Amino acid sequence: MLLACFCQSAIQSGATSERQGTQAPEEPLKPASSDSENSLVDQIATDIQAGAYAPGSWLKQIELQQRYKTSRPMIRLALDRLAQKRLIRHEPNRGYYVYEADGDEVRDLLDLRAMIECAAARRIIRHGTGPECDRLEELAQNFEQLIDTGSILQQYEANLAFHQQLLSMSGNPQIAVIIDDLRHRIPSAPAGQWRTYQRVKQSSAEHFEMVAAIRNRDADALADTIRRHIQQTP
Structure with a gap:
């Protein structure tokens, strides 16, 4: 009886070992992708x-x-x-x-951004197409509507979409890359960017001025509006 129990136990133990031996090894954790x-x-x-x-x-x-x-x-x-x-x-x-930039650094970065975007004005006039300008106007209208109905984040994203479309019309994608890097170094959140309701409305009006300048093929007017828009001057 004892021998039978021992044999049965040995058989079960061997079967378990066999199952463990044939079990597929666990896959190692995959590193997170660069896309993530x-x-x-x-x-x-x-x-x-x-x-x-x-x-x-x-x-x-x-x-x-x-x-x-x-x-x-x-x-x-x-x-x-x-x-x-x-x-x-x-x-x-x-x-x-x-990151919290000091006042002098912010002014210097805004000046640099204005220089680059104003210089891009002639390229935008030269390379921008009718359908691209139509899309730019749609984005300006979207921002205008969100002033009274949207959240701060929605306003920010709408404003960013307008400027990305504007720079894409220059025909040089590197301009957008450089400006995006500058944006990251300048406090541009709505709380600091648009200090008053009137300033938000003025920014929206300047969007439409840019669209009009492009339709009129007026590079000087476009550059002047871009400068006022970035530096927030009257």
């Missing part, structure tokens, strides 16, 4: 630019992990990328903070 990382970087950058995180504020990694539903290593990678772009800054042993 780029998407996360873009999401955080957009939220910073839209005013979700104020200049100088501390970016708590656990809160970012919960907000963007991703892992801590992915958050760290994204924050390091944003620090390289100078959208945020990293203080060792303290954490990551939204």
Whole structure:
């Protein structure tokens, strides 16, 4: 009887070992794709630019992990990328903070942006097509409607879409890349960009002035409106 029990136990043990031996090994965890990382970087950058995180504020990694539903290593990678772009800054042993440019630096960056976009005005007049201008006007109308009906984030995204379309009409995609980099270094969230309701309305009116200048093939008028729009002068 004891021998039978022992044999039965040995058979079961051998069968278990055989099953374990033939079991397929677990696949190693795949590293996160660069597309996922780029998407996360873009999401955080957009939220910073839209005013979700104020200049100088501390970016708590656990809160970012919960907000963007991703892992801590992915958050760290994204924050390091944003620090390289100078959208945020990293203080060792303290954490990551939204970059806060001083007044002189902001003015210098705005001047640089105005120089580049004003110089692009003639290219926009030369290369812009009728359908592209129609699309630009649609985006201007969308921004105008969102002034009274949309959220701050919707207004920000509508304004960004207008300017991306405008620069794409230059025929030189590198201009948009450079301006996008400058935007990341300039506090452009609505709270700082549009200090009053009247300033928002003026920005909208300037969008339509740009459209009119393009339709009239007036490069000087377009450049002047772009300069006033960026530097927020009357």
